Amino acid sequence: xxxxxxxxxxxxxxxxxxxxxxxxxxxxxxxxxxxxxxxxxxxxxxxxxxxxxxxxxxxxxxxxxxxxxxxxxxxxxxx
Numbered sequence: 001x002x003x004x005x006x007x008x009x010x011x012x013x014x015x016x017x018x019x020x021x022x023x024x025x026x027x028x029x030x031x032x033x034x035x036x037x038x039x040x041x042x043x044x045x046x047x048x049x050x051x052x053x054x055x056x057x058x059x060x061x062x063x064x065x066x067x068x069x070x071x072x073x074x075x076x077x078x079x
Contacts, residue, residue, distance in 0.1 A: 010037050024054035 009030035019025040027046045031037035049057070 009033075009043075012037075012042055019048050022051075023048050024051055025049075026054075 009032045011028060012031055013029040014026055016024070016026045025046065025048050027044055029042050029044050031041060032043055036042070
């Protein structure tokens with residue numbers, strides 16, 4: 001039986017920087033499944049975005065982190 005959380009990848013690392021000095025860039029590394037995590041299998045995904053979009057993402061992540069620390073109910077935010 002597949003559980004809901006079995007379909008969620010786990011962030012294992014990330015790096016950030018700029019792309020051509022104009023756009024923000026991040027590379028996220030994930031384990032796509034619990035089995036991948038246990039086996040040490042990782043997938044990298046480079047993502048480029050405008051500086052404004054990067055700021056929006058950062059602010060949204062900060063809000064989600066604060067909610068998680070306070071034990072708030074799960075939420076969805078799509079932008």
